[in-house]
Amino acid sequence: MPAFRQVGEKQLPNPVLCMAWSPKRDLIALANTTGELLLHRLASFQRVWSLPPSEYTGKEITALAWRPDGKILAFSLGDTKQVVLCGVEKAEILHVFPMQSPVTCMHWMEVMEESSALSSFYNSEDESKLFLPKLPTLPKSYSTTSKIFSEEKSDEILNLLGEVRLNILVLGGDAGFVELYAYGMYKIATLGGVSGTCRSLSLSSDLKSLSVITEVRSADNNPEICYIQLDTGLLSDCLPEVTRMARKFTHISTLLQYLHLSLTCMCEAWEDILMQMDLRLTKFVQEKNTSTQVQDEFLELLLWGQSSPELQALLMNQLTVKGLKKLGQSIESSYSSIQKLVISHLQSGSEALLYHLSEVKGMSLWKQKFEPLGLDSAAIEGAITAVGSFSLKANELLQVIDKSMKNFKAFFRWLYVAMLRMCEEHVPPELNKMTQKDIAFVADFLSEHFSENEELFDRKGKYFNVERVGQYLKDEDEDLVSPPNTKGNQWLRFLQESTHLKESPLLFPSYPQKSLHFVKRMMENVIEHCLQNPAEVIGKSVKQAVFLPLYTVPESSENTPRLFELPSLWNDRKAKLHYVVFCMPEISPSKLYILRKGTDPNRHIPNSMTSIDLSHHLDNADDNGAAAQSHYVYSCLDARFYDDEMLTVVMQGSEEQNSWRVLAQLPLASSLNCETEFNWQPNLRLDQQTSAIPCQDLVLGNQWRELENMKAQFVAVNGIRKVACVLSANLRHLRVFEMDVEDEDDEGADSQNASADQDGLDATMTSQGQGEGSLGVEGEAEEQGRDEFLKPTEHLESEEAVELS
Template identity: 75%
Template structure:
């Protein structure tokens, strides 16, 4: 009697490429060839949600992994070279980042470390949040940011961190591409020296080593599978420093996102109406017949109360009294909004950025950083980032000064011009506006002299002569210099710096870039921080060395319908014994044997490693008591727990018509006999397989015949005690609960007709049969509640 029960079965409309169980809940994530990510619940394999990729994100999903807490799904997008983090609850894309190579495999692991140093760090970090100011919520009135940083979602990116305990997302791709990302966001290591395309990855939970399965394709030879173990001891030795660095830089990434949205709000607050004065003055210059300067005409109106007919037509017909009043209100409202954003958002951002950057060790725990040859280079990038944040702070303060001065200038100018236009139209002038002191006249005269001079150089820049409005130039995302940079001739501090030979070029002072816009300095800061982010990953990557390597076997030609993700070998990280296990078959050398390679996760410890072969023919003799028992080969294998292996078996020599068997293999006795294997590094393992010790297992009731199904691939979750089997055509799925007795035999007999119909559809190919191309449930023989 089988020891597990079928609880669901379904025919899917599109071929499945990946299927991974959630580590915490009864959910399984599927990715199909159409670029869709699907989430199904165990109960009757019910769909929870689907996420369809589009042209902007790419459509080729090349890998899939769950975060260990089951809240985030990570998947690689091959045609766009992206990694996407998706919320498992709402099917929302939370974060994306580009990579150098299409990701072929993913592995996400929690780091298990109970050291007192790390525990103290976690507690202190939680307390530090009580003293640091929180980022204010961005205004909801701006359409661009209302959906991103509403009050409820202002810390959405920070929620990606999850628990304080460190977790690491490992990426593998072609040409030896391997990278490690703390919390799935911050790159802590870029590895080199790995040959071939990564097919499987497993980072040990103690951070001591990284096991990689690669496929190497030599010139004019068959590709072969190789196993490599990399020593990542620096990450383990400096776990507290790595965790602190990762969380600090993840905070910085969040702050950068917040900064971009704040600048977007500022650009939306700056209205195009503010340029109307510049455009109308330019048109006035181009149309008037006199040679009088514009500022002279306005000064004549200021001093004598008289204006030329051209100026009067400009003021009364084009600008109008009502339009002038509206323009003054718009400028005051817009400048006030920008001023508030600079004070409450940009300055708060720079303070928090310095808080994250200054205490950060640039080498994240190099054994002796002061004597390291790369310490000075990493420190330089770190200091450059702090300097760039300081320069951005100066530019934000400069913008505040320009806003403050512009508000005062425009308020006085519009008040005078409003009264002058009322007098031109012979309207009543309110008494409170009719009084103008000599100081007010001098202020307006200075404003006209500074802002109303014709600038011929501006004619080549979008056909404009005038630049009365000075704030908008700071918010334009352009590489050109400011049209009207601030006048610093009377600044005593700048004069003192220029006269001091010691302070003039001092690295302790932040450069102000007076000719550049706020956006330009922002980009400089982002680039400096990005370089600061990259350097520790390069340094840690250089510390990773190869500890062990073994070429396993050659690879024959594959069918296009067999996704390489599902193929052996498979990796397993035993947290209890700190061991790496590699499960693989060698179809050409010995098709009826399953091999298990064992390696200690700590390459420097003298722990017995081993290799053992499991004889599948003797294993399944209990299924058929006849003397002519069929031999079986392994199609797929996945670890159920530390001592149990789930396998899909096929009768040898019967590739198409042979029956399939789902079985649980107890490995305790086999692993205990896995001894040291003396192998020749000059040869592949399949060339010396005869010398590998072989072990025979006795299968009791941990198996089940998969009737009327050409099972090929497998996904299991030992914590939730579930398994999912996928057929060779990648569209037929069966779900099982393990360690549960099946229903009565007569209930299974009733479903034989339905299963036979399914076999006919499956044998006819993916597009055959009625109803093909639509997702429809198939009533399983043992399920009491099906879709």
């Protein structure tokens, strides 16, 4: 009786391209050909949620990886060249960053090395909370682009930053493109010197080396699979410094995103003002058909209290007293939203940025520790100055808003009174008083908004260019149309006259002619440059330690999804080894090969290359007492490391055995206890020297199970959760198994009975559903036959997402 219990089965409408088990929970993520990301729970294979493809991200998912804490899922998009971090709890996009080329594989690992310097850092990491106020959440009404800082999810930012312990997302792509992202967000290394297209990657948990499987076009233009080991010694030697630097830079990246979204909210609030103005005032200007200018007519009304019949008709019919009141209120509330965003969001975000950058500057001055990582104190000083300039510009905008609000209020109050008089309605005495200052404010407003200036009408009548606040929010490189008037500013005059102070590095430059957007973009570029330098320096320190050409790819397999194909990589933390498992179907179809390399590139590993012969002898009787077939010859379809001691394989019997498919667990210890040492000929590919590779017999015991009525092809496993998911060759039929069920005595017995019942049900359902001659053939007949069996689990996949426990 096999030790695996089938717990779920499903036919999916779209082929699956990637699948990955969560490292912490009984969840599996699937990506299909439509670009949809699905999360399923093990129990009855229920769907928890699905994230449909969007225009904002892309539709072609090329790789998947879970953050080691299981709270975030990373996926890459081939069509838009982006990597997306998605929150697992509610299927929300938390962070998106662009790539230079499409990502073909990814691996997210956690550093397991400990040191006293690191433990003290883990404890003190949140010191910034003592000094900095909590960032205010973004208003609900705005910011449709990201939900990460919104009202109900203020802890989402902590979710995005995750644990303090360093984890690294490794991304690989075409033309040897490999990048490392600390905490999945901050790029700490761009590696060069890798040849070919990356097929899979594995960074060792001690950070000493990175194993890469690449596909290289050989001289005769055949795809060749190679194993490359890169020496990442600098990362492991400077682990405490790398962790501190990466953590700080991740904070900085997050704050830049926060400032960007705050500014987006301000622009949205500003668009609201424009829309209100457009709806009422622009229409009002355009419908006026007299030769005199609107501005002149308003000035006449202001000075003499009389208006032309046309202006009166337009005011009373188009604008109306009620409309004017509504317009005034909505514009005032949008203005105060912008003001609030500047004070509470831009300023507090800038302060936090200055704090973290100053800490990084302190690190950079500790040259002995941080200089090898590429921290440049001059570049960081430049970043601090750029943040200071941004703060100054935000402050300048506050003053402009204040002045504009005065003009707006004065204009609306005056016009409201004038219109009440036109209607001969009662004017409240508190509105009737008008000082000389108020008249000046109204005149200012009129000259700004109703002048016949060509620049005003460059955007379908929107008064964007001259409106004093709007010009700061323009995302363009042009100078401000009307910069603030600095005449009479004593501080500026003092600076101009003082030669020493004028050039002082202690004073932040103010860029009086530039918009807030411009200064923000400049600040982002300077900080970006600051953050990039370590990635280049660390990247250059990484050298290729091993390059082993393994075998050529048969052209017939070109259609197989690359994401599932062998070789499979594994990082054994205890033994500090990289394992590679692969097959060479063209050379020796019934053998499985295992390559071992130490995570330290300088360490020699004995018996680094072994193979397992998949011809298997069975002499035991089956459950009914009949003698079982005694000899099986298998070929391996897929193999994944279950844990450090076990390999999970999907095998196929020979044609004489009706091409049976089997799911099995292979213990690695017996396979690797090999006495013969393999001497690698450096000038030959591995597939040209297979006869010299030591070979072990297959040891199965009871750790196997036949996969009936399924053309099984691929498998995804998680040894921590003790689960496996088998996928058919048509990429749409899934079966999920719990693996080590015999360990739990009573439950084990029940589960084995359940497993036997399940097998019986499998056979019954299949015999009922399938027509003659279709046994073992994947296709429509099998899928129709499965429909009956699948109905009990299908209904669980309701539109309502099942909440995560």
